[in-house]
Amino acid sequence: MATKMENLTTLFDPRSVAVVGASRNPGKLGYHVMKSLTEGGFKGELFPINPKETDLFGSLAYPSVLEVPGEVDLAIVVLPARVVPEIFGQCAAKGVRGIVLIAAGFKEIEDELGGQLQDEIAALANEAGIPVIGPNTFGMVNVQADLNASFTPEFSAVKKGGISLVSQSGGMAHMLAFMAMRENVGFSKIIGLGNRCNIGFAELLEYLADDASTQVIAMYMEGTDDPRRLMEVAKEARGKKPIVVYKVGKSDVSDKASKYHTGSLAGQYEIYQGAFKQAGVLTVDTLHELLDTAKGLSSCQFPKGNRVAVLSGQAGPGMAACDVCEEKGLILTEFSKDTQERIDRALPPLALRTNPVDMGPAWYSPEAIREVADSALGDEHVDGVVVCIAYASANIGAVDGLAEVLKSWGQKKPVVCCLSAPGEIWEEGIRSLEEAGVPNYATPERAARALGNLWRYQTLAGRGLDRGQH
Amino acid sequence: MATKMENLTTLFDPRSVAVVGASRNPGKLGYHVMKSLTEGGFKGELFPINPKETDLFGSLAYPSVLEVPGEVDLAIVVLPARVVPEIFGQCAAKGVRGIVLIAAGFKEIEDELGGQLQDEIAALANEAGIPVIGPNTFGMVNVQADLNASFTPEFSAVKKGGISLVSQSGGMAHMLAFMAMRENVGFSKIIGLGNRCNIGFAELLEYLADDASTQVIAMYMEGTDDPRRLMEVAKEARGKKPIVVYKVGKSDVSDKASKYHTGSLAGQYEIYQGAFKQAGVLTVDTLHELLDTAKGLSSCQFPKGNRVAVLSGQAGPGMAACDVCEEKGLILTEFSKDTQERIDRALPPLALRTNPVDMGPAWYSPEAIREVADSALGDEHVDGVVVCIAYASANIGAVDGLAEVLKSWGQKKPVVCCLSAPGEIWEEGIRSLEEAGVPNYATPERAARALGNLWRYQTLAGRGLDRGQH
Numbered sequence: 001m002a003t004k005m006e007n008l009t010t011l012f013d014p015r016s017v018a019v020v021g022a023s024r025n026p027g028k029l030g031y032h033v034m035k036s037l038t039e040g041g042f043k044g045e046l047f048p049i050n051p052k053e054t055d056l057f058g059s060l061a062y063p064s065v066l067e068v069p070g071e072v073d074l075a076i077v078v079l080p081a082r083v084v085p086e087i088f089g090q091c092a093a094k095g096v097r098g099i100v101l102i103a104a105g106f107k108e109i110e111d112e113l114g115g116q117l118q119d120e121i122a123a124l125a126n127e128a129g130i131p132v133i134g135p136n137t138f139g140m141v142n143v144q145a146d147l148n149a150s151f152t153p154e155f156s157a158v159k160k161g162g163i164s165l166v167s168q169s170g171g172m173a174h175m176l177a178f179m180a181m182r183e184n185v186g187f188s189k190i191i192g193l194g195n196r197c198n199i200g201f202a203e204l205l206e207y208l209a210d211d212a213s214t215q216v217i218a219m220y221m222e223g224t225d226d227p228r229r230l231m232e233v234a235k236e237a238r239g240k241k242p243i244v245v246y247k248v249g250k251s252d253v254s255d256k257a258s259k260y261h262t263g264s265l266a267g268q269y270e271i272y273q274g275a276f277k278q279a280g281v282l283t284v285d286t287l288h289e290l291l292d293t294a295k296g297l298s299s300c301q302f303p304k305g306n307r308v309a310v311l312s313g314q315a316g317p318g319m320a321a322c323d324v325c326e327e328k329g330l331i332l333t334e335f336s337k338d339t340q341e342r343i344d345r346a347l348p349p350l351a352l353r354t355n356p357v358d359m360g361p362a363w364y365s366p367e368a369i370r371e372v373a374d375s376a377l378g379d380e381h382v383d384g385v386v387v388c389i390a391y392a393s394a395n396i397g398a399v400d401g402l403a404e405v406l407k408s409w410g411q412k413k414p415v416v417c418c419l420s421a422p423g424e425i426w427e428e429g430i431r432s433l434e435e436a437g438v439p440n441y442a443t444p445e446r447a448a449r450a451l452g453n454l455w456r457y458q459t460l461a462g463r464g465l466d467r468g469q470h
Numbered sequence: 471m472a473t474k475m476e477n478l479t480t481l482f483d484p485r486s487v488a489v490v491g492a493s494r495n496p497g498k499l500g501y502h503v504m505k506s507l508t509e510g511g512f513k514g515e516l517f518p519i520n521p522k523e524t525d526l527f528g529s530l531a532y533p534s535v536l537e538v539p540g541e542v543d544l545a546i547v548v549l550p551a552r553v554v555p556e557i558f559g560q561c562a563a564k565g566v567r568g569i570v571l572i573a574a575g576f577k578e579i580e581d582e583l584g585g586q587l588q589d590e591i592a593a594l595a596n597e598a599g600i601p602v603i604g605p606n607t608f609g610m611v612n613v614q615a616d617l618n619a620s621f622t623p624e625f626s627a628v629k630k631g632g633i634s635l636v637s638q639s640g641g642m643a644h645m646l647a648f649m650a651m652r653e654n655v656g657f658s659k660i661i662g663l664g665n666r667c668n669i670g671f672a673e674l675l676e677y678l679a680d681d682a683s684t685q686v687i688a689m690y691m692e693g694t695d696d697p698r699r700l701m702e703v704a705k706e707a708r709g710k711k712p713i714v715v716y717k718v719g720k721s722d723v724s725d726k727a728s729k730y731h732t733g734s735l736a737g738q739y740e741i742y743q744g745a746f747k748q749a750g751v752l753t754v755d756t757l758h759e760l761l762d763t764a765k766g767l768s769s770c771q772f773p774k775g776n777r778v779a780v781l782s783g784q785a786g787p788g789m790a791a792c793d794v795c796e797e798k799g800l801i802l803t804e805f806s807k808d809t810q811e812r813i814d815r816a817l818p819p820l821a822l823r824t825n826p827v828d829m830g831p832a833w834y835s836p837e838a839i840r841e842v843a844d845s846a847l848g849d850e851h852v853d854g855v856v857v858c859i860a861y862a863s864a865n866i867g868a869v870d871g872l873a874e875v876l877k878s879w880g881q882k883k884p885v886v887c888c889l890s891a892p893g894e895i896w897e898e899g900i901r902s903l904e905e906a907g908v909p910n911y912a913t914p915e916r917a918a919r920a921l922g923n924l925w926r927y928q929t930l931a932g933r934g935l936d937r938g939q940h
Binding site: 032110317 | 496497499502574579580581608621622623624627637638639640641642644645647648649651690692718719720721722723755756757758782783784785786787788789790792793795796797802818819825826830831834858859860861862863864888890891892893895912913914915916
């Protein structure tokens with residue numbers, strides 16, 4: 001019999017999925033799960049389980065998993081809590097390899113029967129070696145495998161990429177995914193932790209650390225029962241794969257709320273922060289920063305030092321970026337003599353030719369702009385670069401004009417951008433840069449903060465890691 | 471003869487505009503200014519000035535302002551610096567009431583001739599009582615009057631609203647405007663300060679404080695030569711009209727850059743912060759926060775105290791909001807006995823029924839959700855409310871279902887939201903809420919921060935101001 005951790009791999013990459021509680025009634029979550037799977041384009045076998053139906057969403061329906069003719073790798077359970085122990089028994093008998101338990105009514109409710117029920121199903125699952133995501137979760141999405149095993153069909157619109165999210169809140173996972181859709185950020189897996197029947201942060205971290213399609217692990221956390229084990233697993237992943245965590249509970253009230261919500265100890269925000277630091281885990285303060293940092297970590301080269309250059313199309317955005325760079329421990333370095341001479345030759349005699357460089361006055365000369373960018377980006381004193389340009393008629397060609405230089409240097413050192421234009425004007429160019437590993441951010445501060453976090457990750461990971469070519 | 475300050479009102483509301491340097495060549499800024507004015511729908515008379523043309527963009531062209539048959543209220547000057555003194559002389563002779571000087575090559579260049587030239591034109595303008603926006607500016611936009619007097623036609627897409635922006639950086643003004651377009655935030659005026667020939671922060675603040683269509687003054691600042699005068703004007707506006715400032719220059723390098731860029735003393739970031747506080751001016755740290763805060767100030771009621779409630783569709787976003795609330799000095803208050811009883815009756819026995827309230831478990835009962843929201847919003851112990859809901863299939867009707875309750879209480883106390891859904895799903899409902907004075911933000915943290923800043927403004931303004939009905 002395979003172990004729980006071995007089965008976890010199958011849970012995320014199943015050849016066949018049974019939906020226990022599949023429904024044709026849009027008022028039921030079993031309907032939305034079926035919609036997610038079918039519209040999401042899952043390519044394996046799909047078995048709706050509902051004793052009152054013969055077929056659902058174009059697939060033959062079965063009265064129970066035991067009646068399914070073939071093997072069932074993953075069972076998604078969307079039924080009331082009280083019948084879940086029986087279903088788990090059937091899943092164990094059928095040899096199901098993993099369960100996503102969307103049903104609620106376990107440890108999270110006030111009634112202590114909920115806790116007892118959860119203990120009961122955990123014992124059943126552990127005995128059978130079945131890993132369980134949930135209960136009380138929206139489910140999970142393996143974006144890379146077109147497997148939307150959640151009650152939210154819209155998750156299927158998330159782009160494929162290298163970030164895997166483990167979220168202790170369904171709401172935060174949804175918000176992050178919606179932002180990712182708007183900002184075109186790619187994900188590998190989106191996992192709703194729920195109330196951790198037998199799979200928690202530590203197990204998922206262990207799994208994702210070895211998952212080839214996951215480049216960066218992002219976590220939203222309220223609290224965990226076993227922080228020690230989590231930190232141990234994190235330490236093992238240290239330097240191997242970046243982990244970035246957004247932990248709430250800074251305030252007394254959210255700390256208390258977290259305890260009630262997840263049934264786990266939150267508390268001790270500062271202790272968590274210290275432990276994360278020791279384990280080489282990057283921490284962030286907002287949902288934007290979680291997404292931005294994960295995006296940077298999954299696309300940029302890692303900086304070899306903290307000396308940066310800020311190139312801007314207008315002075316203001318460059319200054320805002322500088323403020324954040326310094327706050328994050330980055331140094332606006334002095335250019336080498338050669339670089340400074342090249343920039344001085346390329347730009348008219350305006351003051352902002354040192355670092356930060358205001359390229360504004362040269363926008364009528366694309367050659368000069370390219371020369372400035374190429375010399376600053378190529379300077380051996382520069383470990384990373386922030387490029388901030390607001391669209392105006394004079395620089396409409398800026399993104400296309402700089403694309404090759406940014407892409408080329410972006411293979412050697414981190415280059416982050418805030419290229420801001422109305423409507424669709426620069427969309428195509430920005431997408432092309434992002435595909436080449438040069439991420440774009442909505443504001444100069446967010447771009448600078450992402451670069452700062454790349455550097456902070458390097459210091460936490462305690463190394464000068466070279467990512468190699470993309 | 472009208473004074474410079476009297477003429478400033480005409481500058482922003484001209485009956486007629488001359489574009490000195492109008493062009494049909496898209497490589498010239500004079501082309502883009504003409505495009506801005508015509509596509510922006512300016513309803514007054516338009517006089518392109520170009521000795522080589524007979525007509526431009528459908529209007530008769532004239533060789534100089536002196537040849538224009540009627541009066542010229544505003545002249546937009548888009549010519550090389552060296553000819554600007556002559557143009558100013560013509561404008562004075564013609565009785566022009568205001569000038570937007572887009573031309574560059576003055577105080578901002580290294581060559582001291584630039585400074586001399588600026589002194590020369592300032593003397594000419596002051597003698598004639600002509601206020602000048604610029605030089606070295608993108609121009610200005612009176613959104614409310616459909617007057618796009620800038621070289622960026624895209625500014626015309628900004629929605630009409632109550633925020634007026636004074637920006638010392640064209641880049642930052644563009645970025646803010648592009649964000650405002652995406653997030654549907656309305657503006658009254660967008661002003662590019664440039665190098666302040668004879669109109670600086672203080673003069674614009676004085677003008678905007680009395681401008682009926684400006685509800686909130688937002689400023690992006692690098693530095694000013696006369697901070698004392700600015701603070702005096704700000705103090706006069708105190709309690710009358712909110713002012714929110716994003717001042718860069720926190721770091722040494724941006725401080726130095728600012729000095730070069732604007733030719734003015736930046737420096738002394740902390741001194742500025744202290745002076746702003748004394749003058750009742752709200753300060754913020756990022757471009758997002760500037761827009762979010764101005765949006766809140768221009769649409770919400772002001773809180774009468776710092777006791778808030780957080781209502782969320784899922785626990786996580788609520789906790790993130792709580793963290794920011796506490797950081798900003800807001801108190802997650804205890805509900806009154808009556809409120810708590812109503813909430814306890816409406817929600818199933820789940821833990822998060824105190825403040826913050828997790829409405830998640832009740833999404834299948836719209837009546838219960840409305841009852842929870844209505845009791846919390848109406849609680850006399852509650853001075854403001856943050857509502858955070860991530861879309862899921864179970865709560866797709868959330869925005870429509872809560873709209874009346876939120877709109878109704880939003881007339882009495884500040885209600886800010888983070889309603890997050892993919893694509894267009896909740897767009898219409900969110901717009902309708904925003905039009906009723908209930909602003910929406912992209913993340914729970916941004917919503918909570920905006921509410922925190924409303925309270926911070928109240929303490930700075932030293933009053934319990936009642937905005938009255940919208």
